[in-house]
Amino acid sequence: MSLVPTHPNPVPAIGAVGSPKPEVIRTIKKQVFVGLCIASASLSIIVLAILLGAILLQGVKHLDWGFLTSPPSRKPEKAGIYPAMMGSIWVCLGCAVFALPIGVGTAVYLEEFKPKHYLLRKLHGFVQLNLSNLAGVPSIVYGILGMTAFVQVFGLFGNAMEPGFTLGTIDNWYYIQFPLGRGVLAGSLTLMLVILPIVTLAAQESLRAVPNSLREGALALGATQWQTIAKTSLPAAIPGIMTGAILAMSRAIGEAAPILVIAGVVYITFTPEHMMDDFTAMPLQIYDWAGRPSEEFHRVAAAGIIVLLAILLSFNAVAIFIRHRFQRPLQ
Amino acid sequence: MSRKQNWFGVAGVGLAVAVAVIVLLPQAADGGGGRSMRGVVRIDGSSTVFPITEAVAEEFGAEYRRVRVTVGISGTGGGFKRFASGETDVSNASRPIRSKEMASAKSNGVEFVELPIAYDGLTVVVNKANDWCDTLTVEELRRIFLAGSTVKTWQDLRDGWPAEPVKIYSPGTDSGTFDYFKEVIAGKTGSVRSDMSVSEDDNILVRGVAGQKGAIGFFGCAYYFENSDKLKALSIENDSEAVHPTRETIESGQYAPFSRPLLIYVNAKSLDRPEVTAFVTFYLENAAELADEVGYVRLPQSLYDRVAANVAARRTGTQFLDDQNNKRHGPLTDIYR
Numbered sequence: 001m002s003l004v005p006t007h008p009n010p011v012p013a014i015g016a017v018g019s020p021k022p023e024v025i026r027t028i029k030k031q032v033f034v035g036l037c038i039a040s041a042s043l044s045i046i047v048l049a050i051l052l053g054a055i056l057l058q059g060v061k062h063l064d065w066g067f068l069t070s071p072p073s074r075k076p077e078k079a080g081i082y083p084a085m086m087g088s089i090w091v092c093l094g095c096a097v098f099a100l101p102i103g104v105g106t107a108v109y110l111e112e113f114k115p116k117h118y119l120l121r122k123l124h125g126f127v128q129l130n131l132s133n134l135a136g137v138p139s140i141v142y143g144i145l146g147m148t149a150f151v152q153v154f155g156l157f158g159n160a161m162e163p164g165f166t167l168g169t170i171d172n173w174y175y176i177q178f179p180l181g182r183g184v185l186a187g188s189l190t191l192m193l194v195i196l197p198i199v200t201l202a203a204q205e206s207l208r209a210v211p212n213s214l215r216e217g218a219l220a221l222g223a224t225q226w227q228t229i230a231k232t233s234l235p236a237a238i239p240g241i242m243t244g245a246i247l248a249m250s251r252a253i254g255e256a257a258p259i260l261v262i263a264g265v266v267y268i269t270f271t272p273e274h275m276m277d278d279f280t281a282m283p284l285q286i287y288d289w290a291g292r293p294s295e296e297f298h299r300v301a302a303a304g305i306i307v308l309l310a311i312l313l314s315f316n317a318v319a320i321f322i323r324h325r326f327q328r329p330l331q
Numbered sequence: 332m333s334r335k336q337n338w339f340g341v342a343g344v345g346l347a348v349a350v351a352v353i354v355l356l357p358q359a360a361d362g363g364g365g366r367s368m369r370g371v372v373r374i375d376g377s378s379t380v381f382p383i384t385e386a387v388a389e390e391f392g393a394e395y396r397r398v399r400v401t402v403g404i405s406g407t408g409g410g411f412k413r414f415a416s417g418e419t420d421v422s423n424a425s426r427p428i429r430s431k432e433m434a435s436a437k438s439n440g441v442e443f444v445e446l447p448i449a450y451d452g453l454t455v456v457v458n459k460a461n462d463w464c465d466t467l468t469v470e471e472l473r474r475i476f477l478a479g480s481t482v483k484t485w486q487d488l489r490d491g492w493p494a495e496p497v498k499i500y501s502p503g504t505d506s507g508t509f510d511y512f513k514e515v516i517a518g519k520t521g522s523v524r525s526d527m528s529v530s531e532d533d534n535i536l537v538r539g540v541a542g543q544k545g546a547i548g549f550f551g552c553a554y555y556f557e558n559s560d561k562l563k564a565l566s567i568e569n570d571s572e573a574v575h576p577t578r579e580t581i582e583s584g585q586y587a588p589f590s591r592p593l594l595i596y597v598n599a600k601s602l603d604r605p606e607v608t609a610f611v612t613f614y615l616e617n618a619a620e621l622a623d624e625v626g627y628v629r630l631p632q633s634l635y636d637r638v639a640a641n642v643a644a645r646r647t648g649t650q651f652l653d654d655q656n657n658k659r660h661g662p663l664t665d666i667y668r
Contacts, residue, residue, distance in 0.1 A: 074386045074625065161417045264375065264413075267385045267402035269392050278373070278401045288404075291532050294557060 052309075059302025067303055071269035072285065076296035079289070081304050086271035087184070087263075087279035088311075092253050094188030094275065095195065099252075100245055102192070103199030104234075106131075107241075110200075111207040112229050135197035143258030146190030151262060153179035175274040182263055183276035190258045195248035202244020206237040239326045246319035250312050256283035282308045368395050370606030375403035376410025376423030377507050378531075379551050380593050382625040383449060384423050387614045390621070394613070398606045407507040408432075411596075417441050420601035421610070424594045425451065425507030425551075427651030427658075442599040442647045446638050447667055448614065449622035449629060452552035452581040453512060453589040456562040460544045463492050466566040466573040469515075469588065475499070475547065476512075478522040485545060499524075500539040500548030503531035508551055515588045537561065552576055553626030581628045584662040592663045593627065599647050615639050634664060 020028075062076075070080030110128060115121050148154060156179070157164030163177035180186040210233045218228040259281045266288040268280045282304060289301035374384055381404050388400040405413065407424045414422035415436035428436075428445070436443065455472065457464060463485065467475075471489070475482050475497060485492040501523075502508045513523050530536055533554045540548040541561040555564050555576070566573035569587050580586040595614070601607040615638060619629035650667055653659055659666050 071392070073389055074382065159416060159418070264403045264405060265401045266404055267381075267388060267400075269389075270399045278371070278399070291534055 055302045055305050055309075058299050059304070059306045062300050062303035063306055067300075068307070072267060072288075076294065076300050079297070079300050081282065081285060081307055083268050083271050084280050084282045084285035084304075085307065085311075087268075088253055088281045088283075090184050090272045090279060091187040091191060091259070091281060092249055094184060095191040095252050096245070096249055098188060098192040099195050099199050099248065103196050103245070103248075104203050104241060106196075106200045107203030107207055108229060108234070111204050112225070112233060131197050131200055135201060138257075139194050139255050140257040140261065142190055142193045143261030146186060146193060146258060147261050150180050150186040150189045151182055155179075170274065170276070173274050175276055177276055181276055182265070182278065184272045184279050185275040187259055187262045187279060187281070188275075190262050191252045191255060194255060194258060195252050198248040198251065199245050202248070203237070203241045206240020206244070207233060209240065210236045239323045242322040242326070243319045246315050246322070250315045253281075253311060253315070254283055254308065256281070256287055259284055260287075282311075367397065368606055368609060369397045370399070370604055372398060372400045372421065372601075372607055372610045373419045374401065374421040374423065375405050375413050375419045376421075376595075377407040377425040377593075378404040379407075379425040379451060379507055379553075380423035380448075380595065382553065383593070383618065383622050383627060384421075384595070384614075386621040386625055387610075387617055390617060391610055391613045395606070395609060398610070400610065407510070411436075414443070414596060414598065415439055415441055417598065417600075420598050420604075420607050422596040424596060426511055426591065427594065428596060428649050430652060430656040433649065433652075443596045444599055444602065444642055444645060444647055445649050445651075446595050446597065446611070446615070446642065447592045447630060447634065447663060448595055448618045448638075449593045449627040450581050450663070451591055451593050451627055452576045452586055453508060453515075453549055453591065454552045454555040454576050455547065455549045455565045455567065455589070456540055456555055457547050457565060458540060458542075458544050459561065459563055461495075461563060464565065465563075466568055468568040472567075473516055476516050476523050478517070478524045480524050495545035498539075498543050498546045499527040500536040500546060501527040501529050502533065502536065502550055503529055506531065508549075511591055512549055512589075552581065552628075556626045578623075578628045582631070584664075590628075592630075592667075597642070599645055602642070602645065611642055612639075615642070631664065634667065637667065 067080050068085070069082050070078065071083050072081070073079045106127070110124065115124050152159075159179070163179060163181070165178040166176070168175040176185075180189075214232050214236060215228055218232045219225075223231070263278070263280050263284065265278055265280050266284060268278060272279050286301050286304040286308065289297045289304060292298075372388075374388070381402060384402050388402055391398070392400060402423075403410070403419075407426055410419070410422045410424065411428060411432045412435075413419045415432060416439055422443075428443075455467065474480060474488065476499070482488050482497055484494045484496050486494045488497075501512075513521075517523055528536075528539055530539075533550045536548050536550055537554060537558045540546040541558075555562060564576050566575040567586065567589055568574075574580050574586045576586050576589070581590040584590065595611075597607070597611055602611070615635055619632070619635060622629045651659055
């Protein structure tokens, strides 16, 4: 404080006899600003509280074991979310299996292998630019892309009713066909497209946060670049990568638009038995219930939203757990 | 090193739990016996027909536990697109198939059997607080809904009515309901005015009309029957007498021109599969009761018998178009043979 020069006698505002001193005005301004900031910060909390409160109030009556384990029904009191829940879990697990290795691999390439050749540098920049752009593409667009690329495989193998290539029969758990048809695998791959940029960018961020001294230390000890990545930078980046990945999965499980295009089914009573099987997902089921005329179904939809939120929040909890569990000092 | 092993342990346990959940739970839910028939019945199409098909699928599923029935709501046109490429076994339709759609099915080698399964009445509704209007003629509806309409307030429609602005709520232009309304009001080539509040979600229409004194809207009668406490249905005067939409007037065909048949189309090749035949038979046996239950109007029993006979004989093609692909008009009982 002592370094700041202050006027020994603050100059009173000219011609403003009796008006508040400038300091008072400044303090008021500051307090008004702080108030505004607090108000805008709490606005989001208030909205969330109202949303959660309204949904809990509406849906909690329908939420019981029967709701979790029974198929949908035209009678609201019998309606359940089981097939949609299992569909969501199948699709999201499949999505994780594809998105994580590809996303992390891309991030490792972009961060750890900085190319020297002119053309490779161009490719590097091009991939990076595209990733940032893809992260902003609306998910319905991916849905339409997935429809062409995965469901129909560009029409290269005939139509889904008479697939050009099959492995096993529909009774085998490993059944695979080309084109994929409107099955779980097509849904997984489409959701992979949606979250791939998010996973990659998050993994890049956390790889970038690994101090260079660690890498240099490893290289100085004679480790190859591969050993450096596998033993040093990747393990150090795991908490960040996992957080990003699980947040991306939360997004995948909440996506309705691409699933609507791919699955195209709202009434289904069974759970998938192989990756080509028909499925529906929770956001779709909730959308269907919310659009029905009877009030009772809106309450069922609210119960579905609670289940979806519970799964989302537990995903986030896992992310936080992993971050704390694997965070350790880098030095 | 121990850290790393921990990490693999956590991942391993997580994976094992996930696999166990996926493998064990379906069997737990499957349980019970039921008939041993297996297979898949894929259905898509009109969201208007969806409630009946859903009800049938649910009851069917209780009896045939191992047959997997899926129902989508791509709309009548969207459903026919998938049906014509052989992707679905059954297509829900809130209007008869069009000649263009038939041609596309034919080019893919898809033949089909046509089954009327219930009636739907299209209901024109106004706000409860609207105490001036109980009846509209078809001509007045044209004046409100046709493109280039000059009707801005109710006063413009009939002298002596208040100057309350007319606010229109309409189903989405992809829906069979909109197609049907447009065809009655504007004919084949005309168009309906565009300054309406449009929503695919009939719920939003109900809320919209219920919320504004001067509002008018239209949708399937099921939604009106469900929300009759919030809305007022108008009687429609076609030739001489005004007819109110009720189950009786819709079934008898009196409520013209706004009652229509709902249909399902079945791929003739799919009928070779026992599960599809079982589903269609079950559908016809239960359509009357379930149609009533979900808010539509059942067909006369004689018509259901005729439909069943046509399915048994695999009579393919549509009966709503004549040899020159012109639309045939008249009560369903006269058209469908």
